Amino acid sequence: MLDLDHVDAFYGDSHILHGVSFTVRDGEVVCLLGRNGAGKTTTILTVMGYLHPRAGAVRYNGRDIGALSPYAVARLGFGFVPQERGIFPSLTVRENLTVFARGGRGDDWTLERIFVLFPGLKARERNLGFQLSGGEQQMLSIARALMLNPSLLLLDEPSEGLAPMIVQEIVQILHRLKGEGLAILLVEQNLRVALALADRHHVMNKGEICFTGNSAELESNDFVLRNYLSV
Amino acid sequence: MELLVAQLLNGLVYGVLLFLMAAGLSLIFGLMNVVSLAHGSFFMLGAFLGLAIVQVTGSFWIALVLAPLAVALLGIVMEVLFLRPLYARGHMDQVLLTFGFTFVFYDLVQTVWGRIVLRLPTPAILQGTVDIGAGVFSAYRLFLIGFGFAIAVLLWLLLERSRIGAMVRAGVDNAAMAAGLGGNIALLFTGIFGFGVALAGLGGVAAGPTLGLYPGMDTDILIPAFIVIVIGGMGSLRGAFVGSLLIGIADTFGKAYLQSIALFLIYLAMTVVLLIRPQGLFGIRYADAPPSAVARTMPPSTKATRAVGLIVLAVLIVLPFGLPDYPRALIAEIYIFAIFAMSLDLILGFSGLMSLGHAAFFGLGAYAVAVLGVQFGLDAWIGLAAGVALAAAGAALIGFFCVRTGGIPFLMLTLAFSQLVFSVALKWRDVTGGSDGMALAEQPSFFGFSLSHSLVMYFMTLMFFVAAYLGLRRLIDAPLGHVFVGIRENEPRMAAIGYPTLAYKLVAFTIAGAIAGLAGGLYVIYNGFISSDAVYWTASGDILIMTMLGGAGTLIGPPIGAAVFLLMKNVASSYSEHWLAIIGTAFICCVLFFPGGIWGSVQKLRGKAAP
Numbered sequence: 001m002l003d004l005d006h007v008d009a010f011y012g013d014s015h016i017l018h019g020v021s022f023t024v025r026d027g028e029v030v031c032l033l034g035r036n037g038a039g040k041t042t043t044i045l046t047v048m049g050y051l052h053p054r055a056g057a058v059r060y061n062g063r064d065i066g067a068l069s070p071y072a073v074a075r076l077g078f079g080f081v082p083q084e085r086g087i088f089p090s091l092t093v094r095e096n097l098t099v100f101a102r103g104g105r106g107d108d109w110t111l112e113r114i115f116v117l118f119p120g121l122k123a124r125e126r127n128l129g130f131q132l133s134g135g136e137q138q139m140l141s142i143a144r145a146l147m148l149n150p151s152l153l154l155l156d157e158p159s160e161g162l163a164p165m166i167v168q169e170i171v172q173i174l175h176r177l178k179g180e181g182l183a184i185l186l187v188e189q190n191l192r193v194a195l196a197l198a199d200r201h202h203v204m205n206k207g208e209i210c211f212t213g214n215s216a217e218l219e220s221n222d223f224v225l226r227n228y229l230s231v
Numbered sequence: 232m233e234l235l236v237a238q239l240l241n242g243l244v245y246g247v248l249l250f251l252m253a254a255g256l257s258l259i260f261g262l263m264n265v266v267s268l269a270h271g272s273f274f275m276l277g278a279f280l281g282l283a284i285v286q287v288t289g290s291f292w293i294a295l296v297l298a299p300l301a302v303a304l305l306g307i308v309m310e311v312l313f314l315r316p317l318y319a320r321g322h323m324d325q326v327l328l329t330f331g332f333t334f335v336f337y338d339l340v341q342t343v344w345g346r347i348v349l350r351l352p353t354p355a356i357l358q359g360t361v362d363i364g365a366g367v368f369s370a371y372r373l374f375l376i377g378f379g380f381a382i383a384v385l386l387w388l389l390l391e392r393s394r395i396g397a398m399v400r401a402g403v404d405n406a407a408m409a410a411g412l413g414g415n416i417a418l419l420f421t422g423i424f425g426f427g428v429a430l431a432g433l434g435g436v437a438a439g440p441t442l443g444l445y446p447g448m449d450t451d452i453l454i455p456a457f458i459v460i461v462i463g464g465m466g467s468l469r470g471a472f473v474g475s476l477l478i479g480i481a482d483t484f485g486k487a488y489l490q491s492i493a494l495f496l497i498y499l500a501m502t503v504v505l506l507i508r509p510q511g512l513f514g515i516r517y518a519d520a521p522p523s524a525v526a527r528t529m530p531p532s533t534k535a536t537r538a539v540g541l542i543v544l545a546v547l548i549v550l551p552f553g554l555p556d557y558p559r560a561l562i563a564e565i566y567i568f569a570i571f572a573m574s575l576d577l578i579l580g581f582s583g584l585m586s587l588g589h590a591a592f593f594g595l596g597a598y599a600v601a602v603l604g605v606q607f608g609l610d611a612w613i614g615l616a617a618g619v620a621l622a623a624a625g626a627a628l629i630g631f632f633c634v635r636t637g638g639i640p641f642l643m644l645t646l647a648f649s650q651l652v653f654s655v656a657l658k659w660r661d662v663t664g665g666s667d668g669m670a671l672a673e674q675p676s677f678f679g680f681s682l683s684h685s686l687v688m689y690f691m692t693l694m695f696f697v698a699a700y701l702g703l704r705r706l707i708d709a710p711l712g713h714v715f716v717g718i719r720e721n722e723p724r725m726a727a728i729g730y731p732t733l734a735y736k737l738v739a740f741t742i743a744g745a746i747a748g749l750a751g752g753l754y755v756i757y758n759g760f761i762s763s764d765a766v767y768w769t770a771s772g773d774i775l776i777m778t779m780l781g782g783a784g785t786l787i788g789p790p791i792g793a794a795v796f797l798l799m800k801n802v803a804s805s806y807s808e809h810w811l812a813i814i815g816t817a818f819i820c821c822v823l824f825f826p827g828g829i830w831g832s833v834q835k836l837r838g839k840a841a842p
Contacts, residue, residue, distance in 0.1 A: 034768035
């Protein structure tokens with residue numbers, strides 16, 4: 001469904017992404033791994049339309065979406081969970097969930113279903129966004145993306161800065177979403193989270209993809225683990 | 232007691248009118264991070280369109296509904312066609328553009344309705360007075376208070392209780408995130424701009440029967456509305472409400488009981504709030520300024536550019552001999568304002584700080600010459616030296632507070648401080664002559680030559696201009712200038728490698744103030760007269776326009792901008808009554824077609840031509 005084809009992207013004059021290509025198929029969880037500054041977030045921002053590729057193409061179901069703005073990309077069916085979580089501080093938890101919610105096809109996410117999956121958010125329904133803990137913010141950010149009823153979920157380091165217990169909880173939730181057939185593009189630095197969830201891994205270094213493979217292949221590749229992931 | 236209640240009610244009336252202005256302005260600031268100086272114009276247009284509708288239909292109520300809608304339509308057209316292309320370019324261009332529109336709208340109103348003060352008829356049902364227990368009060372004014380509070384409640388419900396309101400708040404919080412969730416930010420911006428403009432238009436109609444209609448009512452409401460937003464906090468409806476009532480009541484009581492210092496008190500209050508709570512009483516945060524759209528760093532001078540410089544200088548020396556008196560005097564004035572504009576460029580272009588209060592230092596220099604000359608009989612040149620020192624001291628003091636901020640807060644603080652200086656100049660009549668101004672008794676001589684001769688005046692100002700240009704050029708090419716540019720480009724990095732950036736910004740601000748003081752002093756020597764108008768915020772606006780028009784950050788641009796501005800003003804005003812509209816249109820075209828100013832565009836063309 002999502003297809004990156006030799007994408008080059010720039011911040012101003014600095015060349016960040018060099019010919020990045022990969023594919024996310026229906027119902028698949030694909031993980032981008034790599035150290036800080038490897039270009040993972042830049043890749044996600046390019047997919048979302050915050051950056052536009054200067055060469056190559058980003059395709060969604062065969063259509064070139066490289067020139068679209070974030071608003072148009074999101075409306076195609078992308079659920080975006082950014083690294084900094086992007087909770088609206090002056091909206092309540094409930095408003096954060098409903099403000100941009102959209103109906104999808106068939107088995108819709110509704111407030112009721114969200115509160116079943118995230119009982120912690122139900123308890124905080126009337127709190128304002130800035131009153132949440134880091135873990136709650138992460139849950140809310142994921143839940144808010146689900147309320148858009150996306151076909152593809154984009155997660156930028158959902159485990160970053162969170163306690164192991166909460167990371168575990170988030171992994172379980174993502175597992176359930178995967179089980180329901182939702183396609184996910186996951187950016188991670190936490191190898192264990194990546195191995196627990198992804199069907200395929202792409203390891204990035206200096207704006208290029210330097211390894212592609214499934215979990216077993218990644219685990220057995222000492223060179224990649226040592227040089228690009230500092231494990 | 233009765234008087235007190237009446238004053239309180241009058242304060243509330245003014246407060247709700249301010250609120251209608253400030254609510255829209257605040258949302259536009261907070262959500263769109265746009266500085267719209269044209270908001271007062273929409274207030275004025277609302278009032279005048281209301282008048283036209285009343286004249287046709289005979290009904291105040293139809294006007295109250297239709298005029299805001301018409302104004303909103305105009306606002307939407309302006310946002311879509313003119314503002315939208317500028318969002319990526321930063322505040323400077325938005326200020327220049329909306330300033331241009333204020334000129335155009337002012338001229339339009341003046342042309343259609345003339346300059347006399349008109350009045351909207353009070354609707355028949357609200358004529359007369361009501362006994363409120365503590366005396367009688369105008370029925371219409373009572374209605375206004377209720378109307379204003381009702382609008383405030385409706386706005387609050389809309390913003391806090393509706394999904395559209397939640398979208399607006401989400402956009403204020405984090406517009407990029409809202410877009411990433413499928414929020415149509417472009418549509419939201421247009422909607423909010425139109426809505427805010429409609430509120431301003433509504434305020435204009437509502438104010439019509441009490442404040443009166445005249446060209447200039449735009450500025451008279453815009454500045455207090457700015458102050459309200461600064462005090463209340465940008466993007467905060469509650470802040471706009473509380474701030475409006477505070478300023479409305481304070482202003483009314485001040486004018487009644489503390490006439491001479493009322494204005495001063497309000498600006499002082501604004502300054503104090505900004506210093507203690509820079510985000511305002513209810514503001515959550517300041518929208519951060521996108522990097523200023525300034526031209527790139529100047530190329531260092533080469534043999535070729537030096538040769539061109541010498542040729543230009545030679546032309547300027549020969550030029551006056553072929554000219555009659557009037558153009559000589561005009562060019563002398565251009566030199567003075569070129570010095571003023573270059574001084575602003577030091578903080579605007581080379582330090583990336585946008586000041587809307589630079590006229591304060593011009594004024595300090597000017598008043599030093601005038602006051603020392605008139606009150607103490609001191610020689611103008613001694614006054615000039617004192618003026619430079621006074622302007623430098625004033626800039627150091629004001630800069631001490633201002634340089635801690637950046638972006639819109641810096642703009643607001645410099646505006647507030649300069650209005651403080653203005654209110655002193657206006658109210659301290661015994662010394663400054665207030666709005667009547669003061670005149671030098673005799674024109675000073677320059678090394679024995681009488682400055683009443685236009686040729687002497689020409690060469691005196693040319694000398695100072697060349698000296699100021701070379702001095703600034705030297706400063707910018709020196710290591711100190713590189714530090715200024717470094718701070719403009721990336722302040723955290725400069726701080727991280729050990730430069731005390733605040734101190735450097737203060738140095739830039741002080742030097743700029745001193746040179747502005749020099750220009751002010753020269754202006755009094757040139758003009759023989761100074762009044763409080765020279766320190767009014769529009770004077771700061773004019774010099775900002777000259778600098779940006781020519782090209783900020785280029786040093787050559789500001790003199791070009793000063794020349795173009797003053798030539799346009801003089802030529803256009805002598806050939807057409809509509810010179811304001813002509814100048815305003817020129818600004819608008821300049822923003823749209825010459826980003827980076829005239830000289831900035833020339834540089835870009837040259838950059839493209841060169842391999």
